[in-house]
Amino acid sequence: MSSSGVLSPNRSLRQVKSISQVHVDDLNITSILSNRGITIHVDHEIDADEAMVLAMGYKQEFKREFSLLTVFAVSFSVLGLLPSIAACFDYQQLVVGISPVPWIVAVIFVTSVSMSLAEVASAFPVSSGTPYAVSQLAPPSCKAFLTWLTCWANWLCQITAAPSVNYSGASMILALVAYNNPNFTVTTGKVYGVTTGINIVHGIISSMPTKFLARFNTVGTSVNIIFLVVVFVIILAGNDRLNIYNGEIPKFNSNSVAWSFDNMTDYPLGISFLMSFLGVIWSMSGYDSPFHLAEECSNAALAAPKAIILTSSVGGFIGFLFMIAISYTLVDIQQIAEDPQGLGQPFVTYLTQIASKKLVNAATALTIVSSFFMGCSCMLAASRVTFAYSRDGLFPLSKYWKIVTPLTQTPINAVWINLFISQLLLLLMFAGDVAIGAIFSVGGIAGFTSFTAPTLLKITYARDKFKPGPVNLGRWSTPVGAVSVAFVTLMIPILCMPYVKGKNLNNEEMNWTALVFFGPMLLATIYYFVAANKWYSGPKSNVNEEDLAYGDSYQEYEGLPIGEKTSSKIDHKDAPDSL
Template identity: 70%
Template sequence: MSSESINPIVSYSKADPELGPITSQVHVDNVHVTSILSHKDITINVDHMVDNDEAMVLAMGYKQEFDREFSLWSIFAVSFSVLGLLPSIAACFDYQQLVIGMSPIPWLLAVFFVTSVAYSLAEIASAFPVSTGTPYAVSQLAPPKYKAYLTWLTCWANWLCQITGMPSVNYSGACMMLALRTYCQPDYVPTNGQIYGLTTAINVTHGFIASLPTLWAARINSLGTIVNILFLVIVFIMILAGNDRVAMYDGSIPKFNPNSIAWSLENQTDFPQGIAMLMSFLGVIWAMSGYDSPFHLAEETTHANIAAPKAIVLTSTVGGVIGFIFMIAISYTLVDIDLIAADPEGLGQPFVSYLTQIMKKDMVIAATAFTIVSSYFMGESCLLAASRVTWAYSRDGLFPGSKWWKIVSPLTKTPIIAVWVNVVLGQLFLLLMFAGDTAIGAIFSVGGIAGFVSFTMPTLLKITYARNTFQPGPWNLGRLSTPIGAVSCAFVLVMIPILCFPYTTGSDLNAQSMNWTAVVFFGPLLMASIWFVVDAHKWYVGPKSNIDESDITYGDTPDVIDGREKDESLEYSDEKK
């Protein structure tokens, strides 16, 4: 055996009369990771053979409870499905084109900053490859005095991001289904009750899929990614090749808009154009959300400290480029943005209204159907990621009822209770639709703000308080870590208040047109903060190990590894796995 094959993480020993039939020992301080068990000279004794993936999660302070059935492709499949570019672009017409016009410029600008946030998050995911995600990183990077509160706040922010994902996606998908019926049957007008019922049916089917064994869920999400990519390409081709504007408008307009129109900005708000531009970033932020999903699937992924960050980077980069190309296609074919805003056909879906301006009826039906199918897979991926977050936070005792929510089914090896908790919460969020379009629209804004707060909290700490102590993982940004992190934090600081702005001002602003994001997001965070001050500070300390104390020994790092003497000069590197 060469020295390179020696594993400094795990050693194997014979049965000990006091400790029982130990077959593996994980030496936490030999693992290239900062964790809640680090720097305590801890050895974890395990009664089975341990590979490096399990050794990593044990060193982070947790038992390996899931099967590691996800690969780099599988978690990329989940995150790209959560991204769901085609249904996301369709759902966000209200928040981009109907704010600043048809130009792709807002997408190009926003995606640059969104990608910087994603790259910083990827570096964090490599350093802390555990399903708890950013709160775990915050607990290790924050000043000791504020560690518990900042971790608590990050947990609640990220959880709000996760639990609003599925209901917002499925609400949009249900609206698109019913808009298609209205397009085919003009006298049909869907009620809120019908939209709620259809969205509920979609949520329930997603609940059953997310409860399946990990391998099945991974395969379904891989299928969803293939479908999303395929349908995205098909609809893109339909928009360009199936564009029938010349015939539909009797030759009064060309097949494609000239550059002066395609790249023009048209402020649809009461704010100055610069502010309107920033407000339109919500469409990009929401459409590009989901790149954090690999982080929350880390404990189900092989070589997570490399696969998870790579999947995050791939999702944000590939998604950003493809989305920009798609936006160019829209800008060169869209006929009348004001007519889409007026919605004379009563479709209630701007994207479908856009398709009716450039395509014949059969093509509109086909393109909308492809978008609906993509939306279905997107919603399922959102629930899968959200359920893992709920499970991980329950493992740390964050919620009332955590002892039930953290249960992993022995049959499927998945957190079934956490799945259905998310389904129920999604149903409660959907009740906002009965308060009007602006109220239900708040769950889109909340997802953007909540995600940003959670994603950038560890980045902010990494470049400030922990700038000299942060220990990067095998995937890192090197010298660009601080500059990219600074850009990410500055962008989020600007966008948080912007995403709370209403689209009207003065006498036009009323309860119906008010942006309720501040209430829906900051209200729960305020209540969580009050709870922490009044009670939770007494018992919540952040992530806590679920490894049995009887399996932990202190100051007992053996001198023999894999049957050979320990090589003191050997340092852990991921290539030696």
């Protein structure tokens, strides 16, 4: 097909090889350019993916070198089951004991959230993610404000991911050193220093070209899967409890022990059970990454949502098997909480209860390597979010953070401003273990809030307006969405609760989540009503104005963003066949 060709609307989008015009309204999508009779003219041959992103209002600025497999690789690497499970001992096993029941119950609801998110990602395959969807589904009177809040919530989720993962990885490194050298003392300063080193290495890697990043994350996913299996085998086959405890306990726990609860909070078991969901929520929080890589992914409307569903379902199942392995082998949960060896990392302490020194070293080392790949994937995803929101003018100095470096064709500035903010967040560790734990809770709340905002709108105000993409839930869309919204509404206050109450509650035991999450959200709200409402209207198209042609019945107002031009329905009967 020549560069001057156009495509008839009755042909499949995937059948087109190259076109030079995109008639937005014929794509049957909802975007910041739709319902305005807009035709986008381009000066080069484009494929279906570029046609879609143009119709969404954005230029194609990245190379689409991620496939379904490689975008799933990034997502599964961000999920990082092995290091996530290791990092979340404090938030699951040390809350209600060793039973795997909280995992499977929480995963059911987390999967419902991910399925609703996948449906949204298929309809709006742009790296802006859920805020873009909110801007198209919210009532006109408040869409700018709701989009603004969703942006900030999602950004807080992304910006806390890498530092929390790398903090956990650094803790495991130092725990391994302390395990092998009793004279070594783990200090907060040492943990901060090692975490900083990991962050810098990840910043360098995340600044590389997309092709390298796709290959690197494929390797990372392979490593994560292989190491997960190896550590799983170490836990079960390498279980040496009989020798370690001189036959005083059996090789495996009985069913009654493995599935039992040990409430370690000041609340009733039911509340503690819900509080332990934080471990599952945080461990499973990487499934949104394909959404933010949609503009670097081939056939994004299919690949991105499929990768989201694959990540949550495969991750949930494998994680449950891992929980079972832990529940049947763990010896003494109270000893892990007390940390008599001063290792500072509960998962490593758990391994010392069941395995020989050689296997403890091996399992911990493999978990550290997996954590490294996971942290790098988190930083990559976060940089794309910062880029996308800067493109819409969300942040101060956005013009710098939205720059795509020509040499690598990646948003390097976004990578490094994220790294700087990560370092500031990590200063929380000097306020104590509970304070640094807030970045885990914030990741859960912020992610849930942003993931579910478009789902809420989709099943309420925009129920008759939402145009699903090729991956959708059909008649199950509303029921699944309702379950997702209800679950998130329940969990937000639960995740803000301290683990102790009454006379046991002090500054060190206080849950800082409310301050770390709602504090920035309050500031963002104040900023919006004081200043941002004067210029922020939601996602802004960066397609050149001279490349747009409007139908005869569309009135254009100079000086306004494309998303604010007024319009009425156009008749295309005299227009050429279009895409």
